[in-house]
Amino acid sequence: MSNDETIKNAKILIIDEDVNMMEIISEILKGYGHTVSTFTEPVSAIEELKANKYDILLVNYLMSPVNGDRVVELVREFDKEIYIILMSMHKDLTPSIETMQTLDIQAYFEKSSRFDQLIIMIQSGIKYIEQLRKVKSINLKLDHYLFDFAQILLNTITAKDNYTGEHSKRVTSYCRLFAKFLELDDISTDNLLKAASFHDVGKIGIPDSVLLKEGKLTDEEYDTIKLHPVIAANIFSVSDIFKDIVPIIKHHHERYDGNGYPDKLKGENIEYLARVLSLCDSFDAIVSRRSYKDERSIQSALEEIKRCSGTQFDPNLADKFIVSVNNNINDIQSIIDNNG
Ligand SMILES: [Fe+2]
Numbered sequence: 001m002s003n004d005e006t007i008k009n010a011k012i013l014i015i016d017e018d019v020n021m022m023e024i025i026s027e028i029l030k031g032y033g034h035t036v037s038t039f040t041e042p043v044s045a046i047e048e049l050k051a052n053k054y055d056i057l058l059v060n061y062l063m064s065p066v067n068g069d070r071v072v073e074l075v076r077e078f079d080k081e082i083y084i085i086l087m088s089m090h091k092d093l094t095p096s097i098e099t100m101q102t103l104d105i106q107a108y109f110e111k112s113s114r115f116d117q118l119i120i121m122i123q124s125g126i127k128y129i130e131q132l133r134k135v136k137s138i139n140l141k142l143d144h145y146l147f148d149f150a151q152i153l154l155n156t157i158t159a160k161d162n163y164t165g166e167h168s169k170r171v172t173s174y175c176r177l178f179a180k181f182l183e184l185d186d187i188s189t190d191n192l193l194k195a196a197s198f199h200d201v202g203k204i205g206i207p208d209s210v211l212l213k214e215g216k217l218t219d220e221e222y223d224t225i226k227l228h229p230v231i232a233a234n235i236f237s238v239s240d241i242f243k244d245i246v247p248i249i250k251h252h253h254e255r256y257d258g259n260g261y262p263d264k265l266k267g268e269n270i271e272y273l274a275r276v277l278s279l280c281d282s283f284d285a286i287v288s289r290r291s292y293k294d295e296r297s298i299q300s301a302l303e304e305i306k307r308c309s310g311t312q313f314d315p316n317l318a319d320k321f322i323v324s325v326n327n328n329i330n331d332i333q334s335i336i337d338n339n340g
């Protein structure tokens with residue numbers, strides 16, 4: 001497989017109990033320049049498919065102890081991309097249309113048919129995979145552009161309010177450490193870190209007279225600042241690409257007791273990752289110096305978090321956060337000292 005999504009030689013795996021038939025098919029496909037691996041039983045074939053990327057799977061429908069449709073079901077759990085051709089010896093032993101659709105089986109080959117039909121199926125399989133990879137790479141580029149756009153927004157606010165940029169970097173670093181401590185999976189970690197980077201982007205919609213004000217804010221000004229999570233949620237609802245991070249950003253100022261904003265969500269109704277972000281965000285606010293308050297030590301910040309556990313913060317997560325900070329005290333200090 002080459003990098004430009006054009007497949008010259010497909011990697012094909014065949015599973016069939018009928019060794020002779022499998023050898024015939026394998027030789028024909030090799031003649032067309034494809035790389036072929038053959039397996040007489042499904043268990044080791046599935047292990048091989050997990051370990052190495054294949055383009056096309058040819059699997060016999062009727063096998064023991066596991067039938068081809070069950071094999072496909074297992075393969076689809078970890079590989080949604082592979083092009084699957086189900087094979088059968090007899091016309092009357094074909095899988096149902098429902099089975100074909102449910103398991104995303106793209107083609108069916110009757111072994112009594114001419115082999116040139118199989119070659120045509122393999123060629124359309126290769127075209128299908130090439131298209132799929134092209135679409136995937138276009139989407140990846142689009143994802144990239146949109147996150148660049150979000151970064152431009154953050155840089156724009158940072159240009160006038162340096163604190164927001166540095167604070168976002170530090171919060172993202174605390175989130176990275178806390179995600180590791182919580183053993184979050186890769187997707188949740190990625191969503192958390194993106195949300196952390198951009199959680200205060202909504203401040204772009206706050207007038208400078210309020211955003212940059214030195215000293216304490218009036219109640220009215222504070223109400224204006226409180227709009228920033230909704231402004232960010234509106235900005236990021238331009239694309240589905242942000243759909244998993246919007247609820248985290250929108251609710252990073254909700255409180256566990258339901259007295260937060262903007263939606264006064266309570267307890268576990270607040271998205272889990274928003275509760276995680278809220279701890280990291282508040283921790284940074286406490287240890288940072290602002291025009292209206294002095295910075296506080298890490299231990300003093302942890303005491304404050306303990307005091308607000310169950311009211312502002314999810315008590316279970318607050319306990320874990322305190323342990324996580326104490327376990328990573330040197331890293332946390334260096335994030336504070338180096339601004340991220
Ligand atoms: Fe915020």
Ligand SMILES: [Fe+2]
Pocket residue numbers: 167199200281
């Ligand atoms: Fe923040």
